[in-house]
Each structure stands twice: as C-alpha cells, then as structure tokens.
Amino acid sequence: MNQNFSHRLGVMTLHVVIATGALLTILPIAWMIYSSFKTTTEIFRFPPWLPPETWRLSNYESLFTEWPFRFWYGNSLIYAVVVTIFVLFFCSLAGFAFAKYQFRLKNIMFVILIGSTMIPFQLILIPLFVLMSRIGWVNSPNSMIIPWVAPAFGIFLMRQYILSVPSELLESARIDGASEFRIYWQIVLPLIRPILVTLALLTFLGSWNSYIWPLMVLRGNEVITLPVGLAGMAPSVTGSEIPYGAIMAAATLVSVPIIILFVSFQRYFVAGLTLGAVRE
Numbered sequence: 001m002n003q004n005f006s007h008r009l010g011v012m013t014l015h016v017v018i019a020t021g022a023l024l025t026i027l028p029i030a031w032m033i034y035s036s037f038k039t040t041t042e043i044f045r046f047p048p049w050l051p052p053e054t055w056r057l058s059n060y061e062s063l064f065t066e067w068p069f070r071f072w073y074g075n076s077l078i079y080a081v082v083v084t085i086f087v088l089f090f091c092s093l094a095g096f097a098f099a100k101y102q103f104r105l106k107n108i109m110f111v112i113l114i115g116s117t118m119i120p121f122q123l124i125l126i127p128l129f130v131l132m133s134r135i136g137w138v139n140s141p142n143s144m145i146i147p148w149v150a151p152a153f154g155i156f157l158m159r160q161y162i163l164s165v166p167s168e169l170l171e172s173a174r175i176d177g178a179s180e181f182r183i184y185w186q187i188v189l190p191l192i193r194p195i196l197v198t199l200a201l202l203t204f205l206g207s208w209n210s211y212i213w214p215l216m217v218l219r220g221n222e223v224i225t226l227p228v229g230l231a232g233m234a235p236s237v238t239g240s241e242i243p244y245g246a247i248m249a250a251a252t253l254v255s256v257p258i259i260i261l262f263v264s265f266q267r268y269f270v271a272g273l274t275l276g277a278v279r280e
Contacts, residue, residue, distance in 0.1 A: 029255065031048065032248050032251055032252055032255075033248075033252050034049075035244070035245065035248040036059050036060070036245065036248040036249040036251075036252045037052050037055050037056060037057075037059070037245075038052040038059075038245055038248075039052070039245055040241065040242075040243070040244045040245055043244050043245060043248070044244075058245075059243075059245040059246045059248065059249035060249045060253075062243070062246045062249075063246060063249060063250055063253070066246075067221075067229065067233060067246075068221045068222055068229075069229070069250065069253075071221065071222045071223070071224075072221075072224060072225060072226045072228075072229035072230075073226060073253070075223060075224065075225050075226075076207075076208055076225040076226040076227075077257070078141075079141070079144045079145065079207055079225065080203075080204045080207040080208045081204070082145055083144075083145055083148050083149065083203060083204075083207045084200050084203045084204045084207065086145065086148075086149035086150075087148070087149055087150070087151065087154050087199065087200075087203045088196055088199060088200055088203075090149050090150040091150060091151065091154035091155045091157070091158050091199065092158050092162075092184075092188075092189065092192070092196065093184065094150065094155040094158070094159075095154075095155050095156075095157070095158025095159040095160075095161070095162050096158070096162055096184050096188055098110055098155065098159040099158075099159045099160075099162035099163045099165075100162065100165070100167065100170060110159075113152045113155060113156065114152065114156060116152045117152045117153055117156070121212075125212070125213075125216070128147060129216050129217065132147075132217055137217070138217050138219075139217065139218055139219045139220070139223060140217075143217040143218075144213075144214065144217065144218070144225075148207070151203075154199050154203065157195060157198070157199055158192070158195065158199070161192050161194075161195040162188060162192060165187075165188055165191050165192070169187060170183055170187065170188075173187055197265045200265075201261055201262065201265060204257075204258075204261065205258060208226070208254075208257065208258065209227060210225065210227065211227040211228060211231070214227065214228050215228050215231075226250075226254050229250075230247065230250050230251070230254070233246065233247055233250065234247075
C-alpha cells in the first residue's frame with residue numbers, strides 16, 4: 001500500500017513539475033503573440049493580460065511597409081536552408097568515413113577534430129573576418145555559408161551514430177557490387193534518419209538565430225538577416241518611440257519556422273538524441 005502510494009505521489013509530482021516547466025516556457029511565447037496585436041501603450045498596461053481595445057494587424061503590416069522585412073526573412077531562410085543541406089551532406093560523409101573506414105592518422109585527426117570544438121567562436125571571429133575580407137567574401141552569401149558547412153560537432157554526432165550501423169550490412173552490399181557512395185546513399189543515410197533530423201534542426205536553429213557573424217560580414221538592409229534587422233528596429237523610422245508592437249510581431253513571425261520544425265520532427269529529434277550515444 002505504501003509503495004503504491006509512493007509511486008502515485010512520485011508520478012503526480014513529476015507531472016506537476018513537467019506542467020510547471022511547460023507553462024513557464026509557453027507563457028513568454030503566448031505573451032509575445034498576444035502583444036503583437038497591441039499598441040505600445042497597451043503592451044505596458046497593467047495587468048498585462050488585458051486584451052487590446054481593438055484587435056489589429058497594423059503591427060504586422062508595418063513590418064512590410066516601414067522595414068524591408070521580406071528581405072530579412074528571405075535571406076535568413078535561404079542561408080539557414082542551404083547551410084543545413086551542406087552540413088547534413090558533408091558531416092554525414094565525414095562521419096561515415098570516421099566510423100567505418102581505416103586510414104592513417106584516423107584517431108589523431110578525430111582527436112584534433114574534437115579538440116576544435118573547445119575553441120570559442122569569439123576567438124576565431126576576427127581571423128575569420130580578416131580571411132573573408134581578403135578573399136572578397138564580405139557582404140557575400142559565401143561568407144554566410146562556406147565557413148559553416150562541416151562543423152566538428154556535426155561530424156562527431158554522425159560518427160557516433162553511424163557506429164551503430166552493422167558493418168556486416170555494408171560488407172554484404174560490397175559483395176553485391178555496390179559502390180562506396182551507393183552504400184552511403186542508399187544504406188547508411190536511411191538508417192541514420194533520426195540523427196540527420198536532429199542535426200538538421202540544430203543547424204537550422206543556429207543559422208536562423210545567428211547574429212554576430214551576419215552583423216560583421218553583411219552590409220545593407222536588403223542583404224542582412226532577421227536577427228540583425230530586428231536589432232535595428234529599435235530606433236523607429238517615424239520617431240524616437242521604440243515600436244514594441246512591431247518588434248513583437250516580427251518576433252512572432254521569426255518563431256514560426258522553428259515551432260513548425262520542432263512540432264513536425266520532434267519524434268525524430270528525441271530518437272536522435274537518445275539513441276545516438278554509441279560507443280566503440
């Protein structure tokens with residue numbers, strides 16, 4: 001009886017903790033969406049849950065009339081999608097090589113690769129910018145894509161997951177005459193789908209929210225990304241008042257792709273995180 005009661009109490013406590021955490025996570029998002037339909041005065045009115053006097057879309061309309069929001073959104077989307085595609089391809093290829101092939105200096109190269117993840121981005125920021133400047137890639141899409149197509153963390157993640165793919169399966173494909181790339185493309189990739197989705201979500205999110213690097217290498221309102229554009233919205237184009245309503249509307253639209261991706265692929269995301277830690 002006591003064990004049954006303790007079990008129920010533990011389950012109830014866990015549910016309460018999870019529900020509280022979910023509520024604390026959802027509340028700021030709900031308030032952001034709610035405030036996107038208000039004026040600045042209504043946003044700062046107390047209590048904050050009071051509805052607006054008139055539900056309006058003027059904040060969303062102003063994004064496309066007073067700011068080049070469509071360019072910011074399109075730029076961020078293009079950069080994030082292209083970077084994600086390249087990362088999935090190159091990291092899965094490198095991870096396949098580290099997991100299933102034997103070659104000279106393999107272990108040393110892998111240790112160096114892992115060690116590179118310990119280098120803070122701020123440490124390579126200036127040298128990387130100087131390199132982009134010298135080869136003429138400042139204010140170019142190349143600077144937003146090429147430096148990020150093969151991150152060490154992505155290669156490590158792929159290698160750890162591909163270790164779980166049976167080597168006997170690959171040997172059978174070789175006996176049947178399959179080329180190495182065909183083995184990678186038709187056998188390995190379908191088996192590692194959960195970790196591919198996990199890496200895709202992490203990469204897309206990182207590129208979508210990137211701020212410091214686009215701020216350094218991009219110039220002009222029509223080529224910058226969303227985070228840089230949103231940061232520049234604080235001084236209003238019509239006066240000194242900060243357009244909080246428009247900023248809330250912009251933040252709402254920025255959140256939409258991330259929410260859709262996580263809701264659509266959360267099953268693969270969880271599977272990739274829980275099953276990818278494979279040891280030799």
